[in-house]
Amino acid sequence: MKTLIIILMSSILVNNYTLSKFLGICPFLGVSKKTDQATGMGIAVTAVMVVATAVTWPIQTYVLDTLGIGFLQTIVFILVIATLVQFVEIVLKKYIPTLHKSLGVYLPLITTNCAVLGVTINNISDGYNFIESIFSALGCGLGFLLAMVLFAGVRSVLEGNNKIPKRLQGLPITLIAASIVSLSFMGFGGIIENLFG
Amino acid sequence: MKSNKMKILTNGILKENPVLVLVLGTCPTLAVTTGIVSAISMGLATLAVLVCSNMAIAALRNIISDKIRIPAYIVLIAGFVTAVQMLLQAYLPDIYDMLGVYLALIVVNCIILGRAEMFANKNSVTDSALDGIGMGIGFTLTLFVMAFIREVFGNASFAGIAIPFLEPFKLPILTSAPGGFFVFGILIALVGIITNGEYPKKKSFGCEGCPSAASCSKAKSGIPCDGAKTEESEVEAV
Numbered sequence: 001m002k003t004l005i006i007i008l009m010s011s012i013l014v015n016n017y018t019l020s021k022f023l024g025i026c027p028f029l030g031v032s033k034k035t036d037q038a039t040g041m042g043i044a045v046t047a048v049m050v051v052a053t054a055v056t057w058p059i060q061t062y063v064l065d066t067l068g069i070g071f072l073q074t075i076v077f078i079l080v081i082a083t084l085v086q087f088v089e090i091v092l093k094k095y096i097p098t099l100h101k102s103l104g105v106y107l108p109l110i111t112t113n114c115a116v117l118g119v120t121i122n123n124i125s126d127g128y129n130f131i132e133s134i135f136s137a138l139g140c141g142l143g144f145l146l147a148m149v150l151f152a153g154v155r156s157v158l159e160g161n162n163k164i165p166k167r168l169q170g171l172p173i174t175l176i177a178a179s180i181v182s183l184s185f186m187g188f189g190g191i192i193e194n195l196f197g
Numbered sequence: 198m199k200s201n202k203m204k205i206l207t208n209g210i211l212k213e214n215p216v217l218v219l220v221l222g223t224c225p226t227l228a229v230t231t232g233i234v235s236a237i238s239m240g241l242a243t244l245a246v247l248v249c250s251n252m253a254i255a256a257l258r259n260i261i262s263d264k265i266r267i268p269a270y271i272v273l274i275a276g277f278v279t280a281v282q283m284l285l286q287a288y289l290p291d292i293y294d295m296l297g298v299y300l301a302l303i304v305v306n307c308i309i310l311g312r313a314e315m316f317a318n319k320n321s322v323t324d325s326a327l328d329g330i331g332m333g334i335g336f337t338l339t340l341f342v343m344a345f346i347r348e349v350f351g352n353a354s355f356a357g358i359a360i361p362f363l364e365p366f367k368l369p370i371l372t373s374a375p376g377g378f379f380v381f382g383i384l385i386a387l388v389g390i391i392t393n394g395e396y397p398k399k400k401s402f403g404c405e406g407c408p409s410a411a412s413c414s415k416a417k418s419g420i421p422c423d424g425a426k427t428e429e430s431e432v433e434a435v
Binding site: 024029072073112121122167176178180182 | 220223224225227228268271272275276278279282283297298301302304305306307310373374375376377378379381382383385386389390
């Protein structure tokens with residue numbers, strides 16, 4: 001139990017995928033203009049990460065490793081994620097149309113989100129078992145959600161602010177703001193060791 | 198004709214620089230530029246995949262049906278990435294370990310899918326190869342510049358060799374995550390000053406340049422993308 005909490009907390013705060021491992025920067029910069037969009041994207045990514053891990057972990061352990069074709073990992077994983085995203089979209093559209101309406105737009109964007117592929121590959125290379133992998137995926141997704149929502153808040157102040165020098169407006173100031181948000185997350189370093197160590 | 202070919206090649210280096218102007222492939226740009234060696238290796242690995250995938254996609258552009266082109270491209274790209282991974286693992290294991298998961302993540306590097314969509318599926322094999330080389334060099338150079346700033350000023354070393362006289366002035370923050378975002382932001386602003394703001398804005402080159410264009414349903418209809426507005430209209434489209 002303690003290991004699971006450590007995995008969860010460290011992937012949310014210390015090893016935050018977006019702010020310290022630089023995975024999923026495209027949606028982080030692209031869909032963080034409004035808080036509600038950022039929340040929707042974050043929830044959709046979290047869901048896909050958990051489902052993708054639940055599917056890719058058994059595939060790696062029972063199919064690829066058993067047959068000795070581990071080198072196909074990249075191809076198989078990206079195809080699984082792409083199929084899964086399509087599948088989740090179809091299911092949501094059919095059975096929960098209201099949820100599909102609010103989250104559906106973010107789903108196609110997730111296929112090319114490197115954080116999803118990154119978390120499935122990292123779970124395998126870190127040697128986590130099934131339950132640990134699920135927790136790690138959940139933590140990474142929640143970490144992404146947290147980063148997105150916090151950053152959307154920061155951005156709403158930056159947008160349309162005339163005091164920013166002309167050449168820094170737009171993307172440059174957004175990246176500098178991201179740098180400061182990331183700096184604040186550095187403060188979590190060591191918290192896990194001190195709480196649970 | 199010849200100058201046209203030259204133009205395709207040099208486009209990627211500054212005018213349409215994939216990272217600083219088109220803002221594609223930001224994840225590896227930030228992640229591997231803590232050291233010059235890893236940045237150049239990443240750049241060259243991406244260059245190899247980009248040239249191969251651009252050529253393959255250009256050669257198959259009349260065979261692949263429009264509806265399933267994205268999955269087909271992804272499989273092609275993933276195949277080339279796996280080949281590069283295996284070659285590096287066999288011949289340059291140190292670099293393979295250094296790049297780690299980011300090597301596999303070349304598959305989802307927006308530059309490669311972006312160039313397939315923007316260029317390779319409408320141009321000849323030779324032109325696509327040149328475009329791949331130009332974009333790859335532009336990407337490698339940008340990674341080098343980022344890594345140079347971050348390693349020399351953050352770690353007081355050049356490609357792992359220590360520079361003693363910079364030692365007292367080094368800023369370790371540059372090699373950590375916040376430093377990466379900061380250097381990237383400043384570089385984009387600098388390119389804006391050099392090109393005097395005449396570089397293409399996201400809107401002006403439409404959805405094709407958007408990192409998510411490949412999977413965005415709106416992109417195919419050619420309606421320019423501008424944030425929230427598109428997402429609302431996309432709900433209707435889906």
